[in-house]
Amino acid sequence: AQSVTQLDSQVPVFEEAPVELRCNYSSSVSVYLFWYVQYPNQGLQLLLKYLSGSTLVKGINGFEAEFNKSQTSFHLRKPSVHISDTAEYFCAVSGVTGGGNKLTFGTGTQLKVEL
Amino acid sequence: DVKVTQSSRYLVKRTGEKVFLECVQDMDHENMFWYRQDPGLGLRLIYFSYDVKMKEKGDIPEGYSVSREKKERFSLILESASTNQTSMYLCATDATARKNYGYTFGSGTRLTVV
Numbered sequence: 001a002q003s004v005t006q007l008d009s010q011v012p013v014f015e016e017a018p019v020e021l022r023c024n025y026s027s028s029v030s031v032y033l034f035w036y037v038q039y040p041n042q043g044l045q046l047l048l049k050y051l052s053g054s055t056l057v058k059g060i061n062g063f064e065a066e067f068n069k070s071q072t073s074f075h076l077r078k079p080s081v082h083i084s085d086t087a088e089y090f091c092a093v094s095g096v097t098g099g100g101n102k103l104t105f106g107t108g109t110q111l112k113v114e115l
Numbered sequence: 116d117v118k119v120t121q122s123s124r125y126l127v128k129r130t131g132e133k134v135f136l137e138c139v140q141d142m143d144h145e146n147m148f149w150y151r152q153d154p155g156l157g158l159r160l161i162y163f164s165y166d167v168k169m170k171e172k173g174d175i176p177e178g179y180s181v182s183r184e185k186k187e188r189f190s191l192i193l194e195s196a197s198t199n200q201t202s203m204y205l206c207a208t209d210a211t212a213r214k215n216y217g218y219t220f221g222s223g224t225r226l227t228v229v
Contacts, residue, residue: 009155034217043119043205043220044158051216090157101146101209102173103218107157 002027002093006106014114015083021076021109023065023091030096033074034103035065038088047089050074061085086113118142121206121221128228134193136224138206146209147189148218149173149181151202158205164189196228 003026013019025031032051036044048059055067065076074091091106122137138147146165150158150173160173162181170181178200182190193200203225207218 006157036220041223043222044207044218045220046217049217101211102148102160102163104160105150105158107155 002031002095002104004091004093004104004106006091006109008109009107010110010112012112012114013081016080018079019077019081019085019111021089021091021111023074023076023106025072025074025091025093027072027093027095032094032096033065033067034092034094035059035063035074035076036090036092036105037061038090038108040087044090047076081111081113083113083115085111087111119206119208119219119221121204121224123224124222126224126226128193128196128226130197130228132193132196132228134196134226134228136191136193136204136206136226138189138191138221140187140189140208140219142208142210143186144208144210144219145186146211147183148207148209149179149189149191150205150207151175152205152223153202161191193226196226198228200226201228202226 005024034049035047038044048057050057050067058064088108090108092103094103118141120139148163149161152158164170164183180192205223206221
């Protein structure tokens with residue numbers, strides 16, 4: 001079984017500042033990792049994913065994340081945020097083998113971008 | 116693009132009612148999932164299905180059942196709605212059980228049980 005910890009429930013940041021949203025996972029098997037974004041009153045949208053290969057993954061809207069196996073982390077970063085990035089962000093993990101593609105989600109981080 | 120459609124955005128039901136939440140996808144995806152989302156708890160898996168007439172319990176199946184009679188449709192059933200089932204319900208699909216490419220989500224159904 002896998003688990004995900006998003007330590008920060010809320011992250012306030014000023015527009016054009018950099019941001020990092022933290023995600024740590026626990027798993028006894030190799031993993032796939034995902035970040036999703038949810039805008040108010042909408043479903044979740046896939047931002048980026050790590051399946052294999054390069055540990056630095058680039059996604060939509062200028063976001064990127066780095067898979068760090070030794071630290072079991074998959075932190076999400078953006079060098080300069082915009083007001084429109086205000087949303088809730090979810091980190092998720094699934095096992096590479098077994099589990100049938102079930103995703104386990106973190107509790108979410110609310111990113112609030114201020115002027 | 117895959118489209119996942121949840122039949123209702125908002126529902127208000129009375130305690131004890133039988134409630135059906137419908138999810139339809141327009142691609143030939145094998146996997147379908149039902150999650151509920153609550154503040155501070157993230158998304159929790161209720162049930163999922165790999166194929167027609169196949170279903171498996173997720174982490175919180177109590178009080179729910181599901182039906183998948185056709186590949187494109189996955190229904191979540193609240194047998195006797197209770198106030199603690201007030202939540203946002205999200206349907207998701209995934210192309211294949213062989214590799215996780217990431218889910219596609221519907222817009223969600225916000226259910227209020229009074």
